[in-house]
Amino acid sequence: MTYIRKTICPYDCPATCGLLAETDGKRILKVFADPEHPVTKGLICRKMQHYEQSINSPDRILTPMRRIGDKGEGKFEAITWEEAGKEIADRFKKILKEDGPSAILPAYYSGTMGVIQRKCGEAFFNRLGACSLVLKLCASAKGSGYEAVMGKTSCLEPEELKQSSLILVWSSNVKATRIQAMPVLQEARRAGKRVVLIEACSREMAPYCDETILIRPGTDGALALAMMEVIAEQGLQDETFLREQCLGYEEFLPIVKQSTPEWAEGITGIPAEVIRRLALEFGQAETPAIFLGSGFSRYGNGGMTARLITILSAFTGAWKKPGGGLCGSEHNGGPFVDSRRVARPDFRKTPGRMVNINCLGSALTDTKKDIIKAFFVFGGNPVNSVCNQAEMIRGLLREDLFTVVHERFLTDTALYADILLPAVFSVEQTDCFKAYGYRTFSVGRKLVDPQGECKSNWDMFCFLAQAMGFEEEHFKRTEEEMLEDLLSHPEQGLLELTEDEWRKLRDNGTIRQPFGDHSHFKTPSGKLMIVNKELEDPVPCYREPYGGEYPLRLISVPDSHTLNSIFLERPDLVAKRGPAALMLHPLDAAERGISEGDPVTAWNDLAQVEFTASVTWQVARGTAAVSGVYSSAITGTKLLFNALNHERISDMGATTLNDNRVDVKRRTE
Numbered sequence: 001m002t003y004i005r006k007t008i009c010p011y012d013c014p015a016t017c018g019l020l021a022e023t024d025g026k027r028i029l030k031v032f033a034d035p036e037h038p039v040t041k042g043l044i045c046r047k048m049q050h051y052e053q054s055i056n057s058p059d060r061i062l063t064p065m066r067r068i069g070d071k072g073e074g075k076f077e078a079i080t081w082e083e084a085g086k087e088i089a090d091r092f093k094k095i096l097k098e099d100g101p102s103a104i105l106p107a108y109y110s111g112t113m114g115v116i117q118r119k120c121g122e123a124f125f126n127r128l129g130a131c132s133l134v135l136k137l138c139a140s141a142k143g144s145g146y147e148a149v150m151g152k153t154s155c156l157e158p159e160e161l162k163q164s165s166l167i168l169v170w171s172s173n174v175k176a177t178r179i180q181a182m183p184v185l186q187e188a189r190r191a192g193k194r195v196v197l198i199e200a201c202s203r204e205m206a207p208y209c210d211e212t213i214l215i216r217p218g219t220d221g222a223l224a225l226a227m228m229e230v231i232a233e234q235g236l237q238d239e240t241f242l243r244e245q246c247l248g249y250e251e252f253l254p255i256v257k258q259s260t261p262e263w264a265e266g267i268t269g270i271p272a273e274v275i276r277r278l279a280l281e282f283g284q285a286e287t288p289a290i291f292l293g294s295g296f297s298r299y300g301n302g303g304m305t306a307r308l309i310t311i312l313s314a315f316t317g318a319w320k321k322p323g324g325g326l327c328g329s330e331h332n333g334g335p336f337v338d339s340r341r342v343a344r345p346d347f348r349k350t351p352g353r354m355v356n357i358n359c360l361g362s363a364l365t366d367t368k369k370d371i372i373k374a375f376f377v378f379g380g381n382p383v384n385s386v387c388n389q390a391e392m393i394r395g396l397l398r399e400d401l402f403t404v405v406h407e408r409f410l411t412d413t414a415l416y417a418d419i420l421l422p423a424v425f426s427v428e429q430t431d432c433f434k435a436y437g438y439r440t441f442s443v444g445r446k447l448v449d450p451q452g453e454c455k456s457n458w459d460m461f462c463f464l465a466q467a468m469g470f471e472e473e474h475f476k477r478t479e480e481e482m483l484e485d486l487l488s489h490p491e492q493g494l495l496e497l498t499e500d501e502w503r504k505l506r507d508n509g510t511i512r513q514p515f516g517d518h519s520h521f522k523t524p525s526g527k528l529m530i531v532n533k534e535l536e537d538p539v540p541c542y543r544e545p546y547g548g549e550y551p552l553r554l555i556s557v558p559d560s561h562t563l564n565s566i567f568l569e570r571p572d573l574v575a576k577r578g579p580a581a582l583m584l585h586p587l588d589a590a591e592r593g594i595s596e597g598d599p600v601t602a603w604n605d606l607a608q609v610e611f612t613a614s615v616t617w618q619v620a621r622g623t624a625a626v627s628g629v630y631s632s633a634i635t636g637t638k639l640l641f642n643a644l645n646h647e648r649i650s651d652m653g654a655t656t657l658n659d660n661r662v663d664v665k666r667r668t669e
């Protein structure tokens with residue numbers, strides 16, 4: 001007999017969709033969208049429509065394993081959890097004694113986004129006193145830039161855009177990354193409202209927009225400033241709002257006045273008359289909204305650009321009316337539960353060494369000053385997802401480095417493991433989820449037992465804590481007990497639930513808060529901060545990205561078939577996506593004698609990486625774009641896109657994944 005249970009998508013995606021899983025109690029047979037989920041409403045992405053194929057994949061790692069071949073060779077033998085636990089504990093104890101806790105480096109990111117399973121490793125590593133990982137791989141410069149202007153004010157949720165009169169889709173591949181917002185854009189167009197795309201690579205979104213404006217990567221701040229210049233010149237700004245409800249308008253105005261469309265044309269590559277027309281349209285719109293992705297923020301100037309775009313969203317006073325403003329991702333809903341109850345910062349006795357995740361390559365190869373002797377990866381795939389890949393591999397090949405990887409599949413990172421531990425899928429574990437694109441909170445309890453010997457992150461760290469001899473009660477609880485602990489210490493977003501809502505939530509349900517209040521700014525002064533005195537650069541202005549000496553700007557575009565390196569386990573999705581294509585503008589391709597489908601090599605001072613050329617007008621001139629993340633098993637090459645990316649950190653501490661330059665040549669094979 002089979003039955004259907006609710007569950008939650010665990011992946012790094014703004015929606016945390018509601019799913020329905022058909023099961024016989026042992027296996028997951030089929031997965032579909034939950035029509036009752038307040039955000040999903042029956043619509044999920046193509047990746048998760050056959051989640052059961054991932055869960056039941058024959059390629060899953062099902063037992064602990066020990067390396068028997070050379071590092072990176074991917075040869076392992078099965079061992080028991082007891083053997084694995086003893087080996088890890090013995091090695092960790094030796095390192096603690098000989099090198100100290102800062103020689104142990106954990107690495108994790110967004111494999112699973114639940115509060116319990118994502119954060120539980122922190123308790124273990126806090127207890128060890130190991131390095132702390134600075135988690136700035138994704139879009140934190142965008143969040144920090146927004147917050148530098150708006151404080152804790154919620155941004156718009158996608159559904160609020162139904163009331164917008166003009167929508168600028170700015171640096172967001174909505175179709176790939178925020179599919180639930182697509183109907184809103186389509187509805188707006190049907191109602192005769194304009195949807196304009198501002199992109200460096202418009203391949204996927206152009207068909208869904210009325211107009212596409214291609215911009216030179218990393219220069220969006222100049223466009224935002226020039227739009228404000230035109231708006232101010234025409235007197236379309238909301239002068240009363242800017243003077244009374246914002247800080248620093250007068251100080252900022254001279255910067256705006258010098259930022260003409262002609263100046264911005266030289267920087268952005270967008271003709272001055274297009275900038276002028278777009279600015280007028282935005283300035284005259286009743287309730288203009290910016291739907292903001294993150295691609296533009298992964299540059300040296302990312303935080304500053306986010307500030308400038310956020311200020312533009314307020315320049316005409318749009319936030320005062322429903323539908324006006326900016327829809328980004330961190331909406332400041334909740335908090336619902338206190339994640340410190342899982343991460344246990346109180347277990348750390350002395351401050352640990354901080355390692356930025358963008359600098360893993362140099363951390364692993366530094367054998368002089370701050371040597372790392374153990375590297376523990378869980379819920380992440382840094383060899384595929386983090387910059388400076390060749391350097392990271394050099395580090396992982398060190399014979400004196402002990403690498404443990406807790407994974408579901410033999411990823412490029414797992415290949416370098418000394419001990420490989422089997423991880424579960426979301427339906428085999430219990431967790432709770434706060435969405436980052438909506439104000440929702442969900443519970444997803446275990447539906448079936450883990451396959452093989454797989455353990456959840458929680459169970460694995462509790463097991464290792466026992467092997468280490470840790471006495472804390474925290475490590476003796478089950479994940480169900482941890483969930484109960486979180487729910488019985490509710491934070492603001494859960495304080496006013498009715499009994500019926502609690503019952504639904506506990507039974508793998510989702511609760512949703514109303515839209516945020518955008519009319520009162522949650523900043524220390526209650527005013528919006530055009531000038532922010534807390535920052536190194538208090539008055540916003542245009543800053544150049546890092547760039548480099550090579551002619552083409554290299555960017556990464558999210559792909560509809562994959563989510564970072566997740567779903568590479570699915571032959572159906574991988575086949576539909578095709579080979580690792582490097583998209584080039586026809587003029588850039590012609591200058592290099594490159595045609596569609598040619599084998600090409602992109603190179604810079606860090607590495608050479610092979611791709612297949614895809615020649616398209618839908619990429620900005622001077623830009624080379626790659627869609628999503630691949631694995632070496634698919635490309636047949638050891639080095640991938642991220643080998644071309646430097647470890648440089650942005651102005652607000654985050655990744656500069658899109659801020660690298662390369663040249664490209666045709667390869668003769």
Ligand SMILES: Nc1nc2c(c(=O)[nH]1)N[C@H]1C(S)=C(S)[C@@H](COP(=O)(O)OP(=O)(O)OC[C@H]3O[C@@H](n4cnc5c(=O)[nH]c(N)nc54)[C@H](O)[C@@H]3O)O[C@H]1N2
Pocket residue numbers: 012013014110138139170171172173174176177178198199200201202215216217218219220292293294295296297555556557558559560561562563564628658
């Ligand atoms: N299908 C799918 N869904 C995903 C993901 C995925 O890989 N695949 N990833 C998930 C994760 S972890 C995240 S963080 C989010 C990301 O979701 P988004 O924020 O929507 O995507 P980004 O990767 O940040 O980039 C969006 C767009 O920025 C463009 N871009 C790059 N540089 C510039 C620039 O300088 N200016 C402008 N205007 N555009 C630029 C790229 O061409 C790309 O189309 O999506 C999540 N959802």
Ligand SMILES: Nc1nc2c(c(=O)[nH]1)N[C@H]1C(S)=C(S)[C@@H](COP(=O)(O)OP(=O)(O)OC[C@H]3O[C@@H](n4cnc5c(=O)[nH]c(N)nc54)[C@H](O)[C@@H]3O)O[C@H]1N2
Pocket residue numbers: 012108109110111112117137138139377378379380381382384385386406407408409411423424425426456457556557558563564565566628629641642657
């Ligand atoms: N070239 C390029 N690089 C990128 C990006 C890009 O678009 N292009 N995107 C960037 C962004 S936005 C992000 S957020 C990062 C993501 O960086 P990562 O989080 O390192 O990358 P993922 O590919 O999501 O890898 C997650 C891994 O966790 C595993 N996993 C899933 N669930 C669990 C679990 O419960 N337990 C354990 N132990 N493992 C689990 C999955 O099998 C997968 O291998 O990558 C960044 N890097």
Ligand code: SF4
Pocket residue numbers: 009010011013014015016017044045046047048179563
């Ligand atoms: S990956 Fe995103 S869109 Fe797809 S089901 Fe999960 S949360 Fe929904």
Ligand SMILES: [Mo]
Pocket residue numbers: 012110137138139
């Ligand atoms: Mo991300």
